[in-house]
Amino acid sequence: MEPNDQPEKPLISSKVDAFFLSIYDIFRFISRFFREVLRPPLEVQEFIRQCFMVGYKSLALISLTGFITGLVFTKQSRPSLAEFGATSWLPSLISIAVIRALAPLVTALICAGKVGSSIGAELASMKVTEQIDAMEVSAINPFKYLVVTRILACTVCLPLLMSYTAVVGMMGSYLDIHLNEQTSFIAFMNKAFANISFLDLASSFFKSVCFGFTIGVVSCYQGFNATQGTTGVGKAANVSVVISMFLIFIEEVVIVQIVNSIR
Amino acid sequence: MKPFTPEIDWNDKVISVRGLYKSFGSNHVLRGVDLDLFKGENIVVLGRSGTGKSVLIKIIAGLLKPDAGTVNVLGQEVPELGSTALRELRLKIGFCFQNGALYDSMTVGENLAFPLKRNNPKMSADQRRRLIDIVLDAVGLSQTVNQMPAELSGGQRKRIGIARTLILRPEIMLYDEPTAGLDPITCTEINTLINEVQKRFKTSSIIITHDLTCARATGDKIAVMKEGAFIRKGDFDAVFSENDDELIREFYDYNFIQ
Numbered sequence: 001m002e003p004n005d006q007p008e009k010p011l012i013s014s015k016v017d018a019f020f021l022s023i024y025d026i027f028r029f030i031s032r033f034f035r036e037v038l039r040p041p042l043e044v045q046e047f048i049r050q051c052f053m054v055g056y057k058s059l060a061l062i063s064l065t066g067f068i069t070g071l072v073f074t075k076q077s078r079p080s081l082a083e084f085g086a087t088s089w090l091p092s093l094i095s096i097a098v099i100r101a102l103a104p105l106v107t108a109l110i111c112a113g114k115v116g117s118s119i120g121a122e123l124a125s126m127k128v129t130e131q132i133d134a135m136e137v138s139a140i141n142p143f144k145y146l147v148v149t150r151i152l153a154c155t156v157c158l159p160l161l162m163s164y165t166a167v168v169g170m171m172g173s174y175l176d177i178h179l180n181e182q183t184s185f186i187a188f189m190n191k192a193f194a195n196i197s198f199l200d201l202a203s204s205f206f207k208s209v210c211f212g213f214t215i216g217v218v219s220c221y222q223g224f225n226a227t228q229g230t231t232g233v234g235k236a237a238n239v240s241v242v243i244s245m246f247l248i249f250i251e252e253v254v255i256v257q258i259v260n261s262i263r
Numbered sequence: 264m265k266p267f268t269p270e271i272d273w274n275d276k277v278i279s280v281r282g283l284y285k286s287f288g289s290n291h292v293l294r295g296v297d298l299d300l301f302k303g304e305n306i307v308v309l310g311r312s313g314t315g316k317s318v319l320i321k322i323i324a325g326l327l328k329p330d331a332g333t334v335n336v337l338g339q340e341v342p343e344l345g346s347t348a349l350r351e352l353r354l355k356i357g358f359c360f361q362n363g364a365l366y367d368s369m370t371v372g373e374n375l376a377f378p379l380k381r382n383n384p385k386m387s388a389d390q391r392r393r394l395i396d397i398v399l400d401a402v403g404l405s406q407t408v409n410q411m412p413a414e415l416s417g418g419q420r421k422r423i424g425i426a427r428t429l430i431l432r433p434e435i436m437l438y439d440e441p442t443a444g445l446d447p448i449t450c451t452e453i454n455t456l457i458n459e460v461q462k463r464f465k466t467s468s469i470i471i472t473h474d475l476t477c478a479r480a481t482g483d484k485i486a487v488m489k490e491g492a493f494i495r496k497g498d499f500d501a502v503f504s505e506n507d508d509e510l511i512r513e514f515y516d517y518n519f520i521q
Contacts, residue, residue, distance in 0.1 A: 041384070125367075134364035134424075137324050138378040138431065139353040141346075145381075 029221050033151055036144045043149050050153035054115050058161060061110055066165035069106055070098060070172030078180070087181060088191070094173040095192035096200070103166035104204050105252060108211035111158060112244035116219040119150050120240030123223025124233040132224070147224055151216030158212030159205050166204070203259040210251050218244045265305075265458070265480055265499075270465070275302040276335075277435055277467045278323060283332035285318055292318050294491035296332070298469075300435070305461055305468045307482030309475070309514065315491045316471040317361075320437040323469070324358050325349045337434065354382060357428030357466070361440040363420035365412035371423055372408040375399070375430050382431065398426040401463065402456060418449035422456060429464060436460060436468040442477045454480035475514060487511060 011017055074094055081087050123146060126132050135142040174188050183191075219240035226232040278300035285293040292315040300306050308316050321327045323334055325341045334341040339352055365374050375395045379386060399405045402422040412420060421441060428436065441457060442450040454477050460466055470481055478485055479499050486496045489510050495502050503515050 129362065129367075130360045130364040131366055133321075133326055134358070134360055134366075134427075136326060137353055137356065137358040138381070138427070139350045140378060140381045141350070 025225075026217075026221060029224075030217060032143060033148060033217070036141070036148050037152065039144075043145050046145060046149040047152055050149045051157055053118075054111070054150075054153045055157035055161060058111060058114055058157075059164070061114060062107060062161055062165050063168050065106055065110055066103070066168035067172040069102055069165075070094065070169030070174075071176050072172075073097060073102065073169075074173040074176040078176075090177055090181075091173070091183070091188050091191035092195045095170060095196055098169040098173070099166050099196055099204055100200050101252075101256075103169055104162050104207040104211065105248070106169075107158060107162040107165045107208065108215070108248045109245060111154070111161065111212070112215050112248060113241055115154060116215045116240040116244045117237040119154075119216070119219035120223045121233055121237035123147075123150075123220060124226030124236035127224065127226045128229050128232055143224075147220045150220050151213065154212040154216030155209055156212070158215070159208040162204060162208040199259065199263060203255065207252065207255050210255065211248050214247045214251065215244045218247065265482060270303040270462070271483060272302040276300065277302050277337055278469070279333075279335040280319075280323070281333045281335075283319070283322065283334065284330045285315070285322060285327065286330055292491055293322075293329070296488075296492060298486065298493070300467050300469060302467055303461070303465065304483050305457070305470060305481055306484045306486055307470045307472060307478040308486050308488055309473060309478055310488035311473060311510070314488045316488055317439050319488075320358070320439060320469055320471055324356055324437060325353065354431055355434045357425075357431065357433035357436045359421070359424050359428055359436065359438045359441060361443055362417075363412070363424035365415075365420055365423055365427070367412055369412075370408070371399075371404075371410050371412070371415070374412070374423065375427055378427065378431055394430055398429045401429060401459070402426045403452075416449075418445050418453065421445070421453060425456060425460065429460065432464065434466060436466045438468060438470040438472075440471055440473075442472060442474045447476075450474065450477060451480075453477075457481045473514075487514075 074090060077090060077093055078087060081089055081093070123132075126146070132142045132146070135145065170192060174183075174185065177183050177188060178185075222236040222240045222243070226236040228235070276299050278298065280296055280298040283293050283296040284291075296315075296319060298306070298308075298319075308319065310316050318327060322329050323336060323341065325344065328342055336352060337355055339348070341349070341352070344352060365371075366377065369377065372395055375398060376391050379391050379394065395408065396405065399408060402425055404419060404422055404426070407415060407419065407423065412423070415423065425436075425438075425441075436457075438457065441453050445453065457468065457470065458481055461468060468481075470477070472478055482499060484496060485499050485502045486493050487502060487508075487510065488494070489508075494508060495511065503511060505511075
């Protein structure tokens with residue numbers, strides 16, 4: 001019997017098999033990342049270029065959304081607090097909301113949309129036009145050059161962008177409070193940070209690292225394993241965003257539960 | 264018709280493929296392929312689209328794993344090589360993709376410098392520039408060094424693709440459809456370039472095509488593939504003198520009568 005003619009029997013059913021195989025494949029992808037990230041040579045130039053693409057190129061969008069988030073959240077919260085004569089609590093309410101939840105989540109969602117889709121589409125188009133194969137046959141490790149640098153850049157840049165979003169969000173909030181209550185900047189900051197603990201800052205930072213890693217892994221995996229020509233490019237970009245956002249919300253719930261149990 | 268190539272060393276096999284099988288799901292692409300490539304020789308693999316020609320050279324380059332069979336390249340069994348050994352072997356194999364597979368985000372010069380920087384980090388920028396000039400001159404496109412791939416024509420992209428593989432001085436060249444989608448004049452230029460590369464860089468080549476003009480101009484030997492296996496091998500005249508097979512007859516009629 002020829003090797004080709006051996007019948008292929010699914011273990012459970014072809015769809016269930018495919019699901020578990022893809023899970024196995026993702027874990028192999030992640031373990032390869034950790035193996036390659038520690039192995040020299042480090043692709044420093046490409047890593048810096050990716051940090052520029054992920055971090056610097058997202059600043060304008062992050063500034064706008066962060067500022068508006070802080071401003072609008074303050075505007076929406078004021079009437080409820082005003083009913084109890086508690087508008088003086090606005091700075092601490094906003095700072096808790098922004099630092100604990102809004103800044104990490106807004107940054108991650110914006111980056112999942114902007115960075116995730118661009119990485120997914122870029123790698124997928126390189127895959128379908130055989131540019132990744134061309135690297136492979138030129139004795140270049142495409143995983144290290146393309147995937148490791150992008151995942152690292154997302155993981156490093158997301159916490160920095162989150163910190164920036166938090167600052168810009170607080171500025172939006174201060175603008176609204178200053179215009180309505182004539183609160184000084186120092187008084188605003190004193191009130192805002194009175195209820196913020198180290199755990200709040202650390203958990204937000206940790207969340208952003210997880211979100212960045214997730215966006216990097218999901219978008220690189222989708223792009224690197226794209227098929228079906230140009231249709232595959234669109235699909236990789238789309239699936240990168242959808243799965244990244246889905247996982248970000250799941251991680252948010254899990255990390256909040258863990259942090260609340262520590263608090 | 265390609266003239267006789269005296270440089271071929273019939274005692275030195277650079278590629279030896281035996282009993283190669285490859286399937287993708289229920290699609291059996293290769294069914295027991297045997298092939299020998301001698302030093303300095305150009306073999307043309309002819310066949311209809313989807314008969315497994317590209318899969319064959321991707322297995323030879325280690326991009327795909329075979330289901331069964333042996334693939335010996337320059338004395339090494341490709342499917343058994345680890346990643347480091349495979350990377351070292353690949354430095355001796357040049358692979359020219361159908362559409363050039365140039366890196367879109369880099370200029371032509373950067374495309375050529377990229378494999379050099381990665382594989383010879385100690386090479387100076389001057390040495391790199393000299394090598395780039397040599398290979399660009401070899402493919403006749405010195406003026407494109409600062410252009411982006413998107414600004415090049417299909418034929419130019421293919422020639423730059425060939426230049427990018429030549430820059431690492433490979434011993435073996437694998438061409439995937441080098442003349443597909445090109446006008447007859449550009450096809451002739453590419454065919455001439457393939458022969459020049461064989462002579463000037465002393466390479467052995469496997470050329471995948473379904474273009475008989477390309478096969479006749481570049482092949483020292485022709486191997487016709489049908490349904491995942493070779494049905495005939497030999498020089499051009501020997502293969503096409505007996506057109507008893509329907510595929511060979513149709514190929515010949517389409518290319519030279521239509």
